Amino acid sequence: MLSEFSLIDRFFARRAAAGRPANAEGGTLGIGDDCALLAPPAGEMLAISTDMLVEGRHFFADIDPEALGHKALAVNLSDLAAMGAQPRAFTLALSLPKADEAWLSGFSEGLFVLAERYGCELIGGDTTGGPLNLCITVFGSVPPRTALRRDAAQPGDDIWISGTLGDARAGLGAQRGEWSATANDAATFRRALERPEPRIALGLALRGIAHAALDLSDGLAGDLRHILERSSVGASVDVDAVPRSAALRRLPPDVQQRCTLAGGDDYELCFTAPAAARAAVEAAAQKAAVPVTRIGTISALEAATDRPAIAWRNASGAPLTLTLQGFDHFHAE
Amino acid sequence: MLSEFSLIDRFFARRAAAGRPANAEGGTLGIGDDCALLAPPAGEMLAISTDMLVEGRHFFADIDPEALGHKALAVNLSDLAAMGAQPRAFTLALSLPKADEAWLSGFSEGLFVLAERYGCELIGGDTTGGPLNLCITVFGSVPPRTALRRDAAQPGDDIWISGTLGDARAGLGAQRGEWSATANDAATFRRALERPEPRIALGLALRGIAHAALDLSDGLAGDLRHILERSSVGASVDVDAVPRSAALRRLPPDVQQRCTLAGGDDYELCFTAPAAARAAVEAAAQKAAVPVTRIGTISALEAATDRPAIAWRNASGAPLTLTLQGFDHFHAE
Structure with a gap:
């Protein structure tokens, strides 16, 4: 079984880093520190939304993990859409009954394909053992007067x-x-x-x-x-x-x-x-x-x-x- | 049993609104919209951290709910402290086996007493049924060069x-x-x-x-x-x-x-x-x-x-x- 750190690194941190613009110097500080650092473009505000998805209530236990990765982020991005906000970044907190590599591989694939399509960077998260639960917090930017x-x-x-x-x-x-x-x-x-x-x-x-x-x-x-x-x-x-x-x-x-x-x-x-x-x-x-x-x-x-x-x-x-x-x-x- | 909306309103939204500065016009847009709106002070960045707490792993089932409300926010504020960031706001996602009023009353009390002590405003969240799980994402502000x-x-x-x-x-x-x-x-x-x-x-x-x-x-x-x-x-x-x-x-x-x-x-x-x-x-x-x-x-x-x-x-x-x-x-x- 993978330990927490190697699991995060293998399926999330490396791919998040790969998707980061080369000129991120002085900008976002992402996974690997106590906090991520993020600022909206000048004159804009961050639009922030959080959603929690629970097995048996928001999805069935037998859902394709790739579909789940897609949906978990999609429902959060939908809140940004409803605000007229441009996606920027997200955090992912994940409670898992076990560290199943095939499941994590599919889940992270569904998640990142959608994230990369909208230029939305994974900047932090948390992983723990426990009943399956996904909590994503998403950040977009919007000029306050046109939100x-x-x-x-x-x-x-x-x-x-x-x-x-x-x-x-x-x-x-x-x-x-x-x-x-x-x-x-x-x-x-x-x-x-x-x-x-x-x-x-x-x-x-x-x-x-x-x-x-x-x-x-x-x-x-x-x-x-x-x-x-x-x-x-x-x-x-x-x-x-x-x-x-x-x-x-x-x-x-x-x-x-x-x-x-x-x-x-x-x-x-x-x-x-x-x-x-x-x-x-x-x-x-x-x-x-x-x-x-x-x-x-x-x-x-x-x-x-x-x-x-x-x-x-x-x-x-x-x-x-x-x-x-x-x-x-x-x-x- | 309380429905989700009245539950959120009773224990979280009303108290969050009561703690908001009167001059919030044009500033933060909190609970009740698709997204909260938040911006760091000029020249600063938002420091962002997320933690997920699961029963049996991060706390015992018989924990005093007031202590749990305190700890759930405290561990997130601790990440801001480690970054040298000033607390600003947080979101709370909560999965609950049942909407127990006494439990929610104690939990929200522990949470808000700590939040108010640090001027940290609840700006959004999500509530669902499911195994007990708390996910808090916290926002502080910090000048990037002194983080x-x-x-x-x-x-x-x-x-x-x-x-x-x-x-x-x-x-x-x-x-x-x-x-x-x-x-x-x-x-x-x-x-x-x-x-x-x-x-x-x-x-x-x-x-x-x-x-x-x-x-x-x-x-x-x-x-x-x-x-x-x-x-x-x-x-x-x-x-x-x-x-x-x-x-x-x-x-x-x-x-x-x-x-x-x-x-x-x-x-x-x-x-x-x-x-x-x-x-x-x-x-x-x-x-x-x-x-x-x-x-x-x-x-x-x-x-x-x-x-x-x-x-x-x-x-x-x-x-x-x-x-x-x-x-x-x-x-x-």
């Missing part, structure tokens, strides 16, 4: 979604036997569940255009509510406009609705922008090569004491009564 | 230790029944194990005086070797000079040696400084109200191909052969 916050939605804003929703939840249900799908569709769903793609390019392109944004990790119904509460506004959403994949459209309508509105694990961006910015939003999406879809409108609260809520309606404008909740990690699903 | 690195030890430097070593390991052994101690001494050891005090003031006072530094988390023998390897130097250490508490001096000599040299969990600083700076080191220690002790000397490697090593000797200068290893989380102890 996409949750509290900036304005009445009259359009509500937009990137990509399609619901495939990851459909994949979870297919694995659990809640519904069945063709082999092709099941592969599509599984890919969405295991290989989410952070919308970094879209987040960057939306700087100065979008008002509020977040990434959809716990389901549209629950996550949109965070924007509403922090911005003190309401929303009207056309459930038929919520974009879904061709594969998802082959599942029963009630399953589609459950997966798209309360599914979770989508890691698409939900953002608001003024109606006057529609062309700018479309241009940003084209630049980022990510489709975006308008699904609703932000409204003013009728009274300051009103609780922000989502008015669901269908394509013909008829109101719907839905009892949906976002995924909550302390509720048994 | 206390591991790779800056010079031949001729004195080697210094803050406080005393070995009490935490003595406490672990007493709990395990490896040795026995009086009730008073056992309480001293237990306090060292559960309530380490990060040497922040000393780290700040040593800026511009010390050459290299680190904090002792895995035992002097293993940790000092990190300085030697990164600085490409050797060391001579007088084992009789290594400071130990009155309580530890009441345990058998072989236990004292094992606890002081290979004990771990001390969270004292080990640093090197030129002999000409002895008065400056003493003044810094006095300013920080922490005793410091000289235990040895840094030496040049005889050949560039030599492996950095520690030459152990006793008070009369006679060489000792010790086979000690730092604590390694993948070795069964």
Whole structure:
């Protein structure tokens, strides 16, 4: 069995060092000291987010370790995307039941391929024995005035979604036997569940255009509510406009609705922008090569004491009564 | 059972917000968005460190949750101290088997009392169900040229230790029944194990005086070797000079040696400084109200191909052969 230090060195430190720019002198101090040293570019701030992934809750024990390495970093990068931040660096803390070389090799491969694609350097971490647990903290940079916050939605804003929703939840249900799908569709769903793609390019392109944004990790119904509460506004959403994949459209309508509105694990961006910015939003999406879809409108609260809520309606404008909740990690699903 | 959001809000977010300066406008954006926003003061860098604590490995299941909240943050602040960094902020990711209100109340109390003492703001986090696991990432600020690195030890430097070593390991052994101690001494050891005090003031006072530094988390023998390897130097250490508490001096000599040299969990600083700076080191220690002790000397490697090593000797200068290893989380102890 590898000792902690040789394990870190073999799978993480060496590759992290290999990916560092040659001119790092005076800049980042990474793995091997008590702390890493990092500064944002002049005039910018560091955007910081942390996520913890636990076996049996965020992934299955039999997940391909390469997919897990990808997903563990992807969900963190997704938070940077939602802020309009440029990825810079990350730390990785890892609790492992045993130091399995094949597992570590696959995991680190999935992790570093994604990290290198976004120029995101591993600058520190911790490794310990224990039940499998991954905690990544990610650092991006963003000019403070163009950061996409949750509290900036304005009445009259359009509500937009990137990509399609619901495939990851459909994949979870297919694995659990809640519904069945063709082999092709099941592969599509599984890919969405295991290989989410952070919308970094879209987040960057939306700087100065979008008002509020977040990434959809716990389901549209629950996550949109965070924007509403922090911005003190309401929303009207056309459930038929919520974009879904061709594969998802082959599942029963009630399953589609459950997966798209309360599914979770989508890691698409939900953002608001003024109606006057529609062309700018479309241009940003084209630049980022990510489709975006308008699904609703932000409204003013009728009274300051009103609780922000989502008015669901269908394509013909008829109101719907839905009892949906976002995924909550302390509720048994 | 509390849901995740109300749990975070009740025990963490509200208290974090209460501790935030009123003029945070345009500065830090903390809990409640996809990312926190943070920037170091002009001309400084962020010092970043992450530690993961797992039940049964870093603490016992029956640990007082308040002590655990203290220790989880203290071990991270200790990494800032070892860098000469001023604490600024931290994130907390928490995996919990259940949302136990009494436990969370105690844990958050221990955490925030220490955080508030050092002006260290909780700016984000994650909470999930799962085996108990705590991952804290801490942020300090430091001018890059006066950061206390591991790779800056010079031949001729004195080697210094803050406080005393070995009490935490003595406490672990007493709990395990490896040795026995009086009730008073056992309480001293237990306090060292559960309530380490990060040497922040000393780290700040040593800026511009010390050459290299680190904090002792895995035992002097293993940790000092990190300085030697990164600085490409050797060391001579007088084992009789290594400071130990009155309580530890009441345990058998072989236990004292094992606890002081290979004990771990001390969270004292080990640093090197030129002999000409002895008065400056003493003044810094006095300013920080922490005793410091000289235990040895840094030496040049005889050949560039030599492996950095520690030459152990006793008070009369006679060489000792010790086979000690730092604590390694993948070795069964």
